[in-house]
Amino acid sequence: xxxxxxxxxxxxxxxxxxxxxxxxxxxxxxxxxxxxxxxxxxxxxxxxxxxxxxxxxxxxxxxxxxxxxxxxxxxxxxxxxxxxxxxxxxxxxxxxxxxxxxxxxxxxxxxxxxxxxxxxxxxxxxxxxxxxxxxxxxxxxxxxxxxxxxxxxxxxxxxxxxxxxxxxxxxxxxxxxxxxxxxxxxxxxxxxxxxxxxxxxxxxxxxxxxxxxxxxxxxxxxxxxxxxxxxxxxxxxxxxxxxxxxxxxxxxxxxxxxxxxxxxxxxxxxxxxxxxxxxxxxxxxxxxxxxxxxxxxxxxxxxxxxxxxxxxxxxxxxxxxxxxxxxxxxxxxxxxxxxxxxxxxxxxxxxxxxxxxxxxxxxxxx
Amino acid sequence: xxxxxxxxxxxxxxxxxxxxxxxxxxxxxxxxxxxxxxxxxxxxxxxxxxxxxxxxxxxxxxxxxxxxxxxxxxxxxxxxxxxxxxxxxxxxxxxxxxxxxxxxxxxxxxxxxxxxxxxxxxxxxxxxxxxxxxxxxxxxxxxxxxxxxxxxxxxxxxxxxxxxxxxxxxxxxxxxxxxxxxxxxxxxxxxxxxxxxxxxxxxxxxxxxxxxxxxxxxxxxxxxxxxxxxxxxxxxxxxxxxxxxxxxxxxxxxxxxxxxxxxxxxxxxxxxxxxxxxxxxxxxxxxxxxxxxxxxxxxxxxxxxxxxxxxxxxxxxxxxxxxxxxxxxxxxxxxxxxxxxxxxxxxxxxxxxxxxxxxxxxxxxx
Numbered sequence: 001x002x003x004x005x006x007x008x009x010x011x012x013x014x015x016x017x018x019x020x021x022x023x024x025x026x027x028x029x030x031x032x033x034x035x036x037x038x039x040x041x042x043x044x045x046x047x048x049x050x051x052x053x054x055x056x057x058x059x060x061x062x063x064x065x066x067x068x069x070x071x072x073x074x075x076x077x078x079x080x081x082x083x084x085x086x087x088x089x090x091x092x093x094x095x096x097x098x099x100x101x102x103x104x105x106x107x108x109x110x111x112x113x114x115x116x117x118x119x120x121x122x123x124x125x126x127x128x129x130x131x132x133x134x135x136x137x138x139x140x141x142x143x144x145x146x147x148x149x150x151x152x153x154x155x156x157x158x159x160x161x162x163x164x165x166x167x168x169x170x171x172x173x174x175x176x177x178x179x180x181x182x183x184x185x186x187x188x189x190x191x192x193x194x195x196x197x198x199x200x201x202x203x204x205x206x207x208x209x210x211x212x213x214x215x216x217x218x219x220x221x222x223x224x225x226x227x228x229x230x231x232x233x234x235x236x237x238x239x240x241x242x243x244x245x246x247x248x249x250x251x252x253x254x255x256x257x258x259x260x261x262x263x264x265x266x267x268x269x270x271x272x273x274x275x276x277x278x279x280x281x282x283x284x285x286x287x288x289x290x291x292x293x294x295x296x297x298x299x300x301x302x303x304x305x306x307x308x309x310x311x312x313x314x315x316x317x318x319x320x321x322x323x324x325x326x327x328x329x330x331x332x333x334x335x336x337x338x339x340x341x342x343x344x345x346x347x348x349x350x351x352x353x354x355x356x357x358x359x360x361x362x363x364x365x366x
Numbered sequence: 367x368x369x370x371x372x373x374x375x376x377x378x379x380x381x382x383x384x385x386x387x388x389x390x391x392x393x394x395x396x397x398x399x400x401x402x403x404x405x406x407x408x409x410x411x412x413x414x415x416x417x418x419x420x421x422x423x424x425x426x427x428x429x430x431x432x433x434x435x436x437x438x439x440x441x442x443x444x445x446x447x448x449x450x451x452x453x454x455x456x457x458x459x460x461x462x463x464x465x466x467x468x469x470x471x472x473x474x475x476x477x478x479x480x481x482x483x484x485x486x487x488x489x490x491x492x493x494x495x496x497x498x499x500x501x502x503x504x505x506x507x508x509x510x511x512x513x514x515x516x517x518x519x520x521x522x523x524x525x526x527x528x529x530x531x532x533x534x535x536x537x538x539x540x541x542x543x544x545x546x547x548x549x550x551x552x553x554x555x556x557x558x559x560x561x562x563x564x565x566x567x568x569x570x571x572x573x574x575x576x577x578x579x580x581x582x583x584x585x586x587x588x589x590x591x592x593x594x595x596x597x598x599x600x601x602x603x604x605x606x607x608x609x610x611x612x613x614x615x616x617x618x619x620x621x622x623x624x625x626x627x628x629x630x631x632x633x634x635x636x637x638x639x640x641x642x643x644x645x646x647x648x649x650x651x652x653x654x655x656x657x658x659x660x661x662x663x664x665x666x667x668x669x670x671x672x673x674x675x676x677x678x679x680x681x682x683x684x685x686x687x688x689x690x691x692x693x694x695x696x697x698x699x700x701x702x703x704x705x706x707x708x709x710x711x712x713x714x715x716x717x718x719x720x721x722x723x724x725x726x727x728x729x730x731x732x
Contacts, residue, residue, distance in 0.1 A: 069637050070641060072634045134655040135656075139656065279641055286496065287500075287504065290716070293715045296719045354732075356662065358724070361611070362720065365615070
């Protein structure tokens with residue numbers, strides 16, 4: 001850090017009083033400003049989460065309120081939670097065709113449309129929050145995302161982040177990779193594909209059925225999000241072993257506009273929305289951090305639950321299998337190859353710095 | 367993570383077409399809005415950094431431009447770099463008395479006024495960026511900061527973050543704590559106080575003199591910031607050993623207003639400035655991340671430079687000494703005791719979650 005003396009370089013200190021003679025009080029002029037370009041706008045936003053879903057659902061309501069506040073009421077966004085206006089996972093298509101103006105969801109869900117999109121949502125063994133945001137901003141990530149979404153008549157903004165997610169709940173202890181063989185685990189997406197290569201049978205189950213399936217032993221394990229949301233599901237009551245994760249190190253949520261709806265906004269309105277989406281992006285991360293910390297503290301008081309990392313051989317094998325999976329996507333899809341080239345280059349460049357700074361620091365501190 | 371099937375719970379999917387019949391296109395009305403409250407405002411901002419100082423100086427210019435943009439020109443902030451209008455470290459007092467409206471600096475520099483303020487700037491073995499921001503937002507940190515600054519007629523906002531800083535450059539290898547004894551090291555502040563307890567003689571030197579002192583052996587070591595800014599100083603040319611840090615895990619920069627200047631802004635203007643300060647806060651962090659990664663990549667190609675963590679006994683002893691130092695501040699200053707109680711409670715609560723999530727993740731990934 002710079003120190004006090006650093007400020008004395010290159011010239012003697014000018015006496016405060018003489019200096020301030022030229023420093024008048026700020027001027028608050030009385031002319032009011034008529035921002036003609038800020039037409040009154042009403043927009044419909046549909047989300048993939050229930051209205052009051054912790055952190056994510058409430059985060060979207062806060063976003064709409066904040067936009068109303070900062071725009072002096074000129075931008076009025078009506079929020080429709082999961083299935084109220086549009087089916088939860090139809091939001092992408094409906095916004096694309098102009099049926100709604102905005103949706104809030106995760107790029108994670110659109111890999112069926114184009115596997116490259118899943119990279120924008122975060123990948124196993126991928127970037128941390130800070131790395132990922134730096135890639136969007138300084139590594140070309142945002143440009144690539146905009147380029148691909150443009151084909152769907154959409155304009156994406158960052159809309160939240162879960163931070164690191166947990167690996168999941170297991171009924172039996174996992175001492176080595178052999179213990180995973182044949183286990184029935186509720187785990188969707190790329191994580192599921194990866195675990196299937198480790199011998200697990202990935203199962204898809206609706207959220208409301210997981211607890212009972214885990215309790216009855218119909219499934220042996222389930223992945224969900226992190227301590228705060230997992231404890232609301234009650235998993236700790238029916239599974240004793242809780243493992244930290246590497247499938248979702250910093251899942252990105254999105255606030256995506258129909259392109260024409262975006263373009264109809266004035267320049268100031270667009271900036272207001274970008275600024276509020278940035279606030280939502282970080283607020284959700286900060287809320288996940290503190291809520292997970294509180295939940296984990298409670299969970300740790302439960303002596304029946306054992307919390308740890310997966311054994312080394314599970315992690316090592318998962319890395320190898322993940323690398324093969326990526327090679328397959330790269331060879332099959334040119335968009336994936338293009339986005340992956342940018343993403344992996346940035347990750348390699350940032351891996352050493354994050355290791356030297358964040359990783360060394362956490363290892364030293366704790 | 368929630369999966370696709372989770373969205374089908376609690377009711378069948380409504381056919382997209384029938385659903386959308388009630389979903390009209392957004393309405394862009396033509397009434398223009400006259401936001402009378404948004405008076406045209408001119409403000410003077412003085413910083414503690416040169417105008418074009420990388421990341422920090424340019425970040426403040428970006429802030430002023432962004433405020434101008436989002437306010438449709440209604441808020442015009444003139445930025446004065448280091449010593450142009452106010453001596454670099456007089457900005458706190460001058461803003462306090464109303465000579466300027468805003469300053470950009472770091473709480474780090476005001477511990478002489480009140481040691482409690484240094485906690486808001488970040489402390490050795492303290493919180494990471496995400497933990498620290500969560501504390502400000504959800505752990506009462508912001509309220510405590512506002513309460514103390516209010517006594518100085520100031521209103522603080524977050525204005526940037528360096529992320530983790532490095533421990534410093536050494537001319538000789540440090541194999542154990544004994545190698546620190548008697549070394550002359552340029553290191554200011556709390557870090558210097560801590561290193562003096564490890565046997566180092568902390569030296570204060572103006573920035574422009576450090577390189578030559580290190581080259582000639584007048585000093586044996588120097589702390590600065592991180593790879594990006596350190597390489598601009600040329601330290602790698604005259605010191606071979608570069609150690610990762612624990613004195614400044616996430617230094618907070620501030621954007622602080624004279625209280626009357628803040629109160630004269632309309633509610634919308636205040637929110638605009640809060641939103642842009644949040645953008646500046648994260649943008650600087652993201653820029654430090656990517657710039658440090660690029661610099662470290664270059665530095666790693668230099669085979670003369672050895673980069674590592676400090677030996678374990680240095681870290682262990684530093685922790686013990688730091689704890690004694692904190693106890694001393696707590697017993698001497700009631701403000702410090704009050705802020706530390708909140709800070710340390712939040713850190714303890716978040717330490718386990720960060721270990722289980724971020725630390726386990728980085729150790730698994732890399």
